[in-house]
Amino acid sequence: MGTQSVKTLILKDGKVLARSKAFSGFEPSKAAEETLAKALAKAKLTKLDLDHVTATGSGMEMALVSDSTVSMMGADARAGVWLFPTGRTIIDVGAEEARAVKCDENGIMIDFVVNERCAAGAGAFIEAMARALEVKLEEMGPLSLKAERASPINASCVIFGESDVVTLIHRQESKPEIARAVFDAMADRVSSMLFRLGLTPEIVLVGGAAKDVGFVASLKRKIGVEVLIPEFPEFAGALGAALTAANRVR
Amino acid sequence: MMKEDVEYWRWQEYHRVFSNKQWKNKDIITAGVDVGSVGSKAAIMIDGEIYSWGIMRTGSNSPESAVKALNWALEDTGLRTSDLKYVVGTGYGRVNVPMANKAITEIACHAKGANYIWGPSVRTVLDVGGQDIKAIRIDETGRVASFLMNDKCAAGTGRGMEVFADLLKIPIEEIGKESLDIDAEPEPVSCTCVAFAKTEAMGLLRKGWSKEKVLAAYTRAMAVRMANLINRVGLERELVITGGQSKNIGIVTRIENILGIKTLPTPDWRGDGLDPMVAGAIGAALLGKALYEKAQKT
Numbered sequence: 001m002g003t004q005s006v007k008t009l010i011l012k013d014g015k016v017l018a019r020s021k022a023f024s025g026f027e028p029s030k031a032a033e034e035t036l037a038k039a040l041a042k043a044k045l046t047k048l049d050l051d052h053v054t055a056t057g058s059g060m061e062m063a064l065v066s067d068s069t070v071s072m073m074g075a076d077a078r079a080g081v082w083l084f085p086t087g088r089t090i091i092d093v094g095a096e097e098a099r100a101v102k103c104d105e106n107g108i109m110i111d112f113v114v115n116e117r118c119a120a121g122a123g124a125f126i127e128a129m130a131r132a133l134e135v136k137l138e139e140m141g142p143l144s145l146k147a148e149r150a151s152p153i154n155a156s157c158v159i160f161g162e163s164d165v166v167t168l169i170h171r172q173e174s175k176p177e178i179a180r181a182v183f184d185a186m187a188d189r190v191s192s193m194l195f196r197l198g199l200t201p202e203i204v205l206v207g208g209a210a211k212d213v214g215f216v217a218s219l220k221r222k223i224g225v226e227v228l229i230p231e232f233p234e235f236a237g238a239l240g241a242a243l244t245a246a247n248r249v250r
Numbered sequence: 251m252m253k254e255d256v257e258y259w260r261w262q263e264y265h266r267v268f269s270n271k272q273w274k275n276k277d278i279i280t281a282g283v284d285v286g287s288v289g290s291k292a293a294i295m296i297d298g299e300i301y302s303w304g305i306m307r308t309g310s311n312s313p314e315s316a317v318k319a320l321n322w323a324l325e326d327t328g329l330r331t332s333d334l335k336y337v338v339g340t341g342y343g344r345v346n347v348p349m350a351n352k353a354i355t356e357i358a359c360h361a362k363g364a365n366y367i368w369g370p371s372v373r374t375v376l377d378v379g380g381q382d383i384k385a386i387r388i389d390e391t392g393r394v395a396s397f398l399m400n401d402k403c404a405a406g407t408g409r410g411m412e413v414f415a416d417l418l419k420i421p422i423e424e425i426g427k428e429s430l431d432i433d434a435e436p437e438p439v440s441c442t443c444v445a446f447a448k449t450e451a452m453g454l455l456r457k458g459w460s461k462e463k464v465l466a467a468y469t470r471a472m473a474v475r476m477a478n479l480i481n482r483v484g485l486e487r488e489l490v491i492t493g494g495q496s497k498n499i500g501i502v503t504r505i506e507n508i509l510g511i512k513t514l515p516t517p518d519w520r521g522d523g524l525d526p527m528v529a530g531a532i533g534a535a536l537l538g539k540a541l542y543e544k545a546q547k548t
């Protein structure tokens with residue numbers, strides 16, 4: 001139950017059967033029902049076939065279809081280690097929140113840090129800057145990779161960042177360099193959160209921002225180590241919740 | 251004296267000369283130029299007494315804004331830049347003041363300026379600028395004892411207020427009054443981040459909240475943030491507010507309610523009182539006088 005989208009995943013005997021995603025919109029509970037129905041249809045199952053439904057994410061209490069809930073950090077830890085058994089630090093960068101979780105080999109959370117009150121350092125930052133740059137969100141990443149350097153922008157705040165981007169456009173700075181600056185700024189915020197937690201390898205990156213090549217490149221440059229990214233990074237929370245549900249059935 | 255014909259929707263640019271005062275060549279005439287992120291302010295002082303000032307929006311070019319603001323403060327005074335014995339630059343663009351003899355941080359200048367405007371009883375200064383907020387503890391001479399600053403985030407700043415003025419389509423000079431035009435104070439918005447607060451505010455408008463109520467919820471959240479900064483630096487009476495938001499009655503009233511004390515009142519700057527937005531420039535000019543005198547002795 002993310003701030004921007006709801007993701008549902010069905011797990012059977014340790015295998016993912018189906019995934020479904022929808023915008024949270026004004027009624028996240030409805031989005032939850034819809035995605036569950038879609039996932040069930042894909043898996044050729046009915047609600048009655050589900051042994052346990054666990055919800056997670058900032059809107060988890062709005063998932064009326066669920067039997068239980070699990071914290072976002074707990075879900076991230078479980079999913080990260082399930083996807084990559086060597087993963088010990090799981091970074092989750094969503095639309096409006098970001099967190100980093102340190103965990104053991106069983107996917108049990110040891111420690112965590114979060115950023116939930118500030119739009120800088122989350123996907124919202126890229127979105128706002130893409131708007132200011134008049135570039136489509138999905139074009140930001142590829143565009144930034146063309147830059148050789150980054151333009152200077154205020155990294156710490158979406159509001160100041162927006163004015164800086166507008167100033168740079170007026171100065172006719174090139175868009176790739178501004179885009180690169182946006183991702184560098186965001187990587188700065190995420191890595192400072194990460195340094196507070198301590199970098200325990202290996203590093204797993206999940207959440208919607210993990211799909212953005214620009215952000216991934218900037219983050220790697222910033223922390224200087226390789227990061228592992230799963231095929232469906234935005235479903236990590238849902239996967240963690242499903243793994244938790246499986247545990248609760250037993 | 252006030253240029254009523256020059257009105258901008260954001261806030262009024264104007265200049266003021268106290269024409270009852272006279273300057274002579276032997277006087278120590280100093281200037282302070284405070285180039286902020288939103289406004290550029292210049293003040294001229296004769297032997298440590300305020301003589302004139304000018305306030306205008308900062309353009310994209312800091313040095314140019316500094317020169318313009320100073321020229322405006324000099325207008326109608328008969329003074330030229332060459333008559334100035336010492337010029338101090340301050341504010342966010344202080345290193346870009348071309349005619350400055352020295353650059354001094356705005357913290358020291360606001361402290362000194364607040365002491366000049368309100369007198370020696372001031373111990374705590376909240377300076378709310380365009381892109382940062384500062385809580386400053388000062389002694390009876392206007393010297394800084396300690397300070398805390400929030401400069402990485404738009405929450406509580408003038409820029410954050412502009413975003414809401416834009417969103418709600420209320421002129422920035424009226425948002426204070428409008429935010430008090432409510433039956434009961436609503437809960438503050440839950441997000442202090444301006445970007446998230448904006449989304450939250452749009453949701454509240456859709457729910458049918460009036461513009462004034464939404465503005466009140468936002469102003470409340472920002473006032474809480476400012477009050478927290480004051481409490482962290484340590485509140486000691488008397489408290490004053492400088493910078494652009496000192497003119498936002500919605501902010502001032504709420505800070506007073508939250509802290510449970512009255513601030514020393516904002517002077518009647520539209521009349522013959524001193525403008526708290528010029529506090530930094532006044533402080534800079536005063537510090538300039540002290541530096542000039544020190545240089546003369548050695």
